[in-house]
Amino acid sequence: MPESETNPMNELQDAVRAAAGRVEARAAVEGIYRELAAEVEARRPLCVISGRCCRFEEYGHRLYVTTLELAAFLNGFENMPPSATLTKSMASWDGTGCPFQVAKLCGVHAIRPFGCRIYFCDATSTQWQQDAYEAFHARLKRLHESLAVPYFYVEWRQALRALLPLPTR
Numbered sequence: 001m002p003e004s005e006t007n008p009m010n011e012l013q014d015a016v017r018a019a020a021g022r023v024e025a026r027a028a029v030e031g032i033y034r035e036l037a038a039e040v041e042a043r044r045p046l047c048v049i050s051g052r053c054c055r056f057e058e059y060g061h062r063l064y065v066t067t068l069e070l071a072a073f074l075n076g077f078e079n080m081p082p083s084a085t086l087t088k089s090m091a092s093w094d095g096t097g098c099p100f101q102v103a104k105l106c107g108v109h110a111i112r113p114f115g116c117r118i119y120f121c122d123a124t125s126t127q128w129q130q131d132a133y134e135a136f137h138a139r140l141k142r143l144h145e146s147l148a149v150p151y152f153y154v155e156w157r158q159a160l161r162a163l164l165p166l167p168t169r
């Protein structure tokens with residue numbers, strides 16, 4: 001049996017790469033992100049730019065992503081202008097936190113996945129975040145069905161290691 005049929009990470013890689021090449025799939029994800037941005041803009045939860053939420057082990061949470069989020073991200077990443085700072089940050093990544101965090105900022109802000117767009121440490125917005133997360137995540141999930149894209153829900157670094165040349169430490 002070919003390895004791609006037995007290794008879920010290879011299946012993920014195939015599904016993400018196939019979806020990343022589909023204009024309508026990327027447009028659908030971007031449409032959801034635009035609507036979410038409008039809701040965030042209306043609610044205006046506080047972000048103190050501590051950068052802690054991207055240092056997952058320190059903060060005690062994890063980021064999970066779907067196939068279509070990864071597809072939109074991968075296409076954006078592969079078409080980004082080269083950044084020596086980001087390349088250096090990724091090459092020196094120690095396997096904890098997010099490999100795209102540069103100082104306290106997001107080095108892939110424009111193409112970050114859904115979870116990064118909805119999470120705020122503002123305690124006053126917790127219920128709003130939960131409600132918005134459920135509503136938008138459900139829409140993302142349904143998009144996989146309507147576009148016939150295999151649905152994966154994978155921890156961010158695990159997915160990135162399957163898709164990008166990152167240090168293995």
Ligand code: SF4
Pocket residue numbers: 053054063098099100101102105106107108109112113116
């Ligand atoms: S993609 Fe950006 S916002 Fe999301 S965890 Fe990584 S550095 Fe943070």
